[in-house]
Amino acid sequence: MKIGRLSLNNIAKIRPDSVKRKRISSYDKTGGNFDWLEIESGEKVIIAEDKGTGSIKHIWCTSWCRTKHYLRNIIIRMYWDGEQENNPSVEVPLGDFFGLGHAKHKNFVSLPLQMSPRSGKGFNCWWPMPFSLGFRITIENDSSKKLKLYYYIDYEIYEDGFKNENDFGRFHAQWHRENPPEAKRLDVVTGKKYKRSKPKSFQFLGNNTEPLKFNYKILNAKGKGHYVGCHLDIDNTTSLPYYLNWPGEGDDQIFIDDDVDKGIPTLYGTGTEDYVNQSWAQQKKYFAPYHGTILGGGLNWWGKISYYRYHIEDPVYFNKKIVVSIEHGHDNHRRDDWSSTAYWYQVEPHDYNLFPKLLDREARKPKSHIGHTIRKSFCILVLISIVFLWIYFTYLI
Numbered sequence: 001m002k003i004g005r006l007s008l009n010n011i012a013k014i015r016p017d018s019v020k021r022k023r024i025s026s027y028d029k030t031g032g033n034f035d036w037l038e039i040e041s042g043e044k045v046i047i048a049e050d051k052g053t054g055s056i057k058h059i060w061c062t063s064w065c066r067t068k069h070y071l072r073n074i075i076i077r078m079y080w081d082g083e084q085e086n087n088p089s090v091e092v093p094l095g096d097f098f099g100l101g102h103a104k105h106k107n108f109v110s111l112p113l114q115m116s117p118r119s120g121k122g123f124n125c126w127w128p129m130p131f132s133l134g135f136r137i138t139i140e141n142d143s144s145k146k147l148k149l150y151y152y153i154d155y156e157i158y159e160d161g162f163k164n165e166n167d168f169g170r171f172h173a174q175w176h177r178e179n180p181p182e183a184k185r186l187d188v189v190t191g192k193k194y195k196r197s198k199p200k201s202f203q204f205l206g207n208n209t210e211p212l213k214f215n216y217k218i219l220n221a222k223g224k225g226h227y228v229g230c231h232l233d234i235d236n237t238t239s240l241p242y243y244l245n246w247p248g249e250g251d252d253q254i255f256i257d258d259d260v261d262k263g264i265p266t267l268y269g270t271g272t273e274d275y276v277n278q279s280w281a282q283q284k285k286y287f288a289p290y291h292g293t294i295l296g297g298g299l300n301w302w303g304k305i306s307y308y309r310y311h312i313e314d315p316v317y318f319n320k321k322i323v324v325s326i327e328h329g330h331d332n333h334r335r336d337d338w339s340s341t342a343y344w345y346q347v348e349p350h351d352y353n354l355f356p357k358l359l360d361r362e363a364r365k366p367k368s369h370i371g372h373t374i375r376k377s378f379c380i381l382v383l384i385s386i387v388f389l390w391i392y393f394t395y396l397i
Contacts (some may be wrong), residue, residue, distance in 0.1 A: 002163045003055065018159040024048040025152045036148045039141040047151060052155040053165075056129035061151035062121050063094065063100075064144055071095030072364040073143035080170045080348065081133040087352045092175040093364060094139075096341045100294050101233030102304045102366045111289035112310055112343075125185040127228075127343065129155075129171040130162070142293040142361055169225045169345030174344070175213040176356040177364070180237070180335035181216050181328045193308035194333050199243035206331030211253050213265050214332040215325035218340045220354045222321045225346025227254075228291075229310035232276070235337035235367050237300050240365070245300040247279040247336050248272030250327030257320045267316065272326065303369065310343075337367055350388065 024047070026037045039045055063074065064388070077096050078090035095103055099113035105120035116122035137157075141147045162168075186193055187206045194202045208214070218230050238249040252269035259266045269275045273282050277291035283301065286292050292314065294307040316322070324342060328334050 003158075003168060010058050015356075016297075021154070022050070022054075022157055023152060023154050024050070026150050036150045037149040039139060039149060040238070041141055041144055041146060044138055044140040046136060046138050047149070048153040049134065050155070050157070051134040051163045052159075053132050054088045054155055055131065056135065056153060056155040057126070058154040059125040059152070061094075061098075061149060062124050064148045065141075066145040067143045069365055070143045070145070070147070071105065072103040072366065073141070073361055074147060074149075075140040075142060075358070076138070076241075077138045078129070078171070078173075079136040080129075080131045081135075083136075083348075087350075087358070089170055089348075089350060090173040091355060091358060092173050093340055094123075096175050096231075096233075096339070097173060098125060099231055099283050099308060100306055101231065101339050101341070102295070102306065103234065104295070104304070104306075106294055108292065108294045109287045110292060110308055110310060112313060114162045115182075123344055127171055130168045131170070132161075132165055136348050150198055168346050170350075171343070171345055172225075172350060173341060173343050174219065174355045175339070175358070176217060177337075177338075177339035177359060178216060178328075178364075179235075179337040179363075179367070181338055182214060182330070183335045184214055184332045185330070187331075196238070196240060199294065202240075202333055203244060203246070203249060206333065208251070208327060208331045210263075211265065211325060211327070212255070213325065214262075214327075216328045216332075216338050216340075217323060217325050217356075218249075218345060219322060219324040220340035220345060221318070221344060222351045222354060223346045223349070224319050225344055226315035227311060227322055227324055227344045228315050229308070229312070230342045231294075231306060231308040232272075232326070233339045234297075234305040236303055236305060237336050237367065237369075237376070238334055241300065244281075245302065245341075247297075247301055247305065247329060247334060248281060249330040250332070251275075251330075252324075252326045254316060254325070255323040256316070256318045257322075260321050260323050269368060272307075275326065276309045295302070320385075325349075 028034045066238050072093045074094040076094050077086055077088040108115050112127050114124040188209050189207050196202050234247050250272045252263035252275035254267040256266040274383045284298035290310045293307055295304050297303050297305040328338055
């Protein structure tokens with residue numbers, strides 16, 4: 001089998017007899033309707049594996065667990081072509097893998113990743129994942145309660161191998177969080193301290209002369225391949241209630257091959273919202289095939305934000321190494337909570353030592369905010385009051 005382009009423009013093409021469609025799912029092997037896999041707290045299980053040559057075409061799953069933030073505590077790992085247990089190509093919390101951080105699920109649509117009704121609990125992934133000798137996918141339940149997982153893994157097996165094997169990298173994904181990133185306090189040119197009491201200078205002044213030291217790192221990889229995008233998840237914890245409290249303004253800066261050692265960005269952007277192909281500190285929810293905003297933040301951009309940008313038409317190629325980074329606020333002045341999931345393809349072997357060390361359960365936990373709690377409590381109180389008044393005037397008078 002020769003792997004090639006597959007889309008609507010050639011969907012009618014008949015495939016060779018050696019191409020076999022396969023699926024591994026959580027269906028009830030007894031013929032009943034208990035179509036889920038139960039994974040105990042602390043347990044790690046293989047949910048799918050096969051030998052041979054082929055490509056995963058689609059992954060769907062939905063899950064249920066009696067703990068808050070469990071989408072950050074279920075870890076999905078993927079291994080290609082006999083990779084060892086301590087060397088996964090994919091290591092990401094489950095919710096983050098499917099395109100949205102903060103341990104949340106919301107309806108959204110992109111080309112490679114989607115969360116579908118009800119309420120974004122149907123997770124879908126269409127990143128193609130080729131393999132030569134087989135694959136293995138595991139799930140670790142690092143939450144404190146039992147997990148119920150429903151899933152499909154849809155893939156193809158090529159009984160005659162694939163002839164252009166060297167033309168295809170293996171799929172990789174890594175999760176990263178800095179809570180908060182290291183922030184600059186002094187303007188390297190003037191020596192003056194950035195102060196929130198002077199928000200204009202805090203937001204806009206300064207010169208980023210050490211991007212590899214201070215920028216937030218989305219991806220750090222070695223080898224030959226191409227970066228195909230990420231989602232960025234920002235929890236805006238900076239208090240600037242009397243001024244523009246936009247947590248972006250950070251330029252995307254991508255270092256490729258020898259430019260990594262030189263510390264000079266190969267690709268230099270102009271701002272966070274610009275990198276995700278939007279504009280003017282945008283806040284409205286918007287879903288396009290390659291870019292969008294799933295969460296826009298609250299009043300004055302306070303709270304949880306999530307953007308995505310997938311380089312499907314414009315992958316970023318590297319021959320030796322790559323560092324994908326972005327400023328957290330202009331000149332890295334801000335100390336918000338940043339996390340991200342990066343996706344890329346590369347020729348094996350990858351360097352797992354460059355993966356950010358997976359944080360423990362407490363360190364993966366999203367922040368809770370007193371302001372949000374007060375707001376929710378107030379809304380609940382108003383709702384209860386309305387119901388009480390309706391009952392009082394309808395039945396008690």
